[in-house]
Amino acid sequence: MTTATAIDIEKIRAKFPILHQNVNGKRLIYFDNAATNQKPQEVIDALTNYYQGYNANIHRGIHTLAEKATKAFEKTRDSMQKFINAKHVEEIIFTRGVTESINLVASSYGRAFLKEGDEVIISGMEHHSNIVPWQLICEEKKANLKVIPVSEIGDIDLEEYRKLLSRKTKIVAVNHASNSLGTINPIKKIIQLAHEVDAVVLIDGAQAAAHLDIDVQNLDCDFYCISSHKMYGPTGVGILYGKKSILEKMPPYMGGGEMIKEVTFAKTTYNDIPYKFEAGTPNISDVIALNAAILFINNLGKDQIAEHENELLEYAVEKLSAIPKLKLIGTAKNKVAVQSFIVDGIHPFDIGQMLDARGIAVRTGHHCTQPLMERLGIEGTIRASFSVYNTKSEVDELADGLMRIVNIMKG
Ligand code: PMP
Numbered sequence: 001m002t003t004a005t006a007i008d009i010e011k012i013r014a015k016f017p018i019l020h021q022n023v024n025g026k027r028l029i030y031f032d033n034a035a036t037n038q039k040p041q042e043v044i045d046a047l048t049n050y051y052q053g054y055n056a057n058i059h060r061g062i063h064t065l066a067e068k069a070t071k072a073f074e075k076t077r078d079s080m081q082k083f084i085n086a087k088h089v090e091e092i093i094f095t096r097g098v099t100e101s102i103n104l105v106a107s108s109y110g111r112a113f114l115k116e117g118d119e120v121i122i123s124g125m126e127h128h129s130n131i132v133p134w135q136l137i138c139e140e141k142k143a144n145l146k147v148i149p150v151s152e153i154g155d156i157d158l159e160e161y162r163k164l165l166s167r168k169t170k171i172v173a174v175n176h177a178s179n180s181l182g183t184i185n186p187i188k189k190i191i192q193l194a195h196e197v198d199a200v201v202l203i204d205g206a207q208a209a210a211h212l213d214i215d216v217q218n219l220d221c222d223f224y225c226i227s228s229h230k231m232y233g234p235t236g237v238g239i240l241y242g243k244k245s246i247l248e249k250m251p252p253y254m255g256g257g258e259m260i261k262e263v264t265f266a267k268t269t270y271n272d273i274p275y276k277f278e279a280g281t282p283n284i285s286d287v288i289a290l291n292a293a294i295l296f297i298n299n300l301g302k303d304q305i306a307e308h309e310n311e312l313l314e315y316a317v318e319k320l321s322a323i324p325k326l327k328l329i330g331t332a333k334n335k336v337a338v339q340s341f342i343v344d345g346i347h348p349f350d351i352g353q354m355l356d357a358r359g360i361a362v363r364t365g366h367h368c369t370q371p372l373m374e375r376l377g378i379e380g381t382i383r384a385s386f387s388v389y390n391t392k393s394e395v396d397e398l399a400d401g402l403m404r405i406v407n408i409m410k411g
Pocket residue numbers: 034035096097098099100127129130175177178179204206207227229368
């Protein structure tokens with residue numbers, strides 16, 4: 001079970017109670033990490049400690065529990081600021097996740113600043129949550145959505161991107177890493193080129209946060225979106241990073257408590273950022289537990305995590321390539337540890353089910369990237385995505401399972 005990397009896999013696995021179970025009579029092998037990854041004990045403990053010890057609403061209370069909860073909640077904001085190297089702590093807004101973060105920007109920034117004939121650029125490998133919010137706002141504002149083409153192996157076509165950019169471009173929204181293909185996009189270049197035409201750039205960091213170093217100041221992105229549940233944290237929480245100067249000129253997204261300074265029936269004045277964008281009681285427990293997830297990643301170190309995951313990806317590519325009729329989908333040079341594939345003559349769902357019977361959890365389907373699947377001329381893929389607790393012997397079992405499935409279906 002142990003691998004040759006510097007991290008102690010057994011020690012890490014011991015922190016994840018969910019991994020130590022049988023599924024369909026077999027030891028669970030969890031390779032659906034790009035959908036959501038598993039939670040270490042310290043994240044689970046942070047949730048129960050909050051509910052058992054200091055559950056209280058935050059910011060408005062002056063009693064001890066409320067103060068303790070507020071402090072813990074705001075501590076996550078501080079940790080997240082450091083995690084992505086934001087200049088100001090008020091640039092971190094808590095949301096439900098990447099989907100809500102993108103919708104917030106599309107609705108608030110888009111509604112305020114897009115005009116008829118303006119253009120929004122996305123890429124051909126975006127998740128539906130980085131497509132549909134832009135379609136909605138483009139339709140409302142009579143703006144046009146443009147798409148950067150993607151190559152057969154899964155790279156963004158930078159030359160075509162250059163051609164799409166013009167003074168009409170107001171927003172560019174692309175992912176840092178693709179959930180279907182694993183491609184790591186050249187976002188620094190994409191941002192720099194967009195800024196040359198004064199467009200703002202939103203980066204969907206859903207697939208990056210657990211694997212790649214994120215430095216929003218160095219990237220110079222205008223918005224960056226993260227989901228906690230893809231970085232060992234709880235579901236239902238994430239962040240939107242936005243540059244202070246931009247967030248300050250954006251109108252509120254939702255109205256309610258917390259986002260106001262003063263309310264009269266005649267007029268309401270809004271709170272300062274980040275609270276202007278945090279209407280209502282937030283997801284306190286999950287925000288607090290997200291801090292434990294950040295600490296988990298920081299303690300391991302992103303370099304160590306990436307080294308281990310890259311080793312697994314390389315190993316998986318080698319093993320999967322040896323399986324007859326299997327075609328790898330997404331073979332760009334720069335990738336996070338996600339490998340999609342198809343097997344000639346066998347539907348991805350059937351493979352998914354047969355692997356599940358062996359205790360192996362993979363994702364099958366279009367992965368919320370239907371336009372990308374159409375571009376590649378396929379209905380969907382089987383996707384194995386790796387996390388820090390996965391091992392080479394698990395990859396062996398996946399390859400072994402696939403080999404048997406291919407042989408059974410042949411017979
Ligand atoms: N973008 C990408 C690249 C994703 O992988 C996902 C999650 N599958 C999302 C956006 C949406 O994230 P969430 O569902 O956490 O809002």
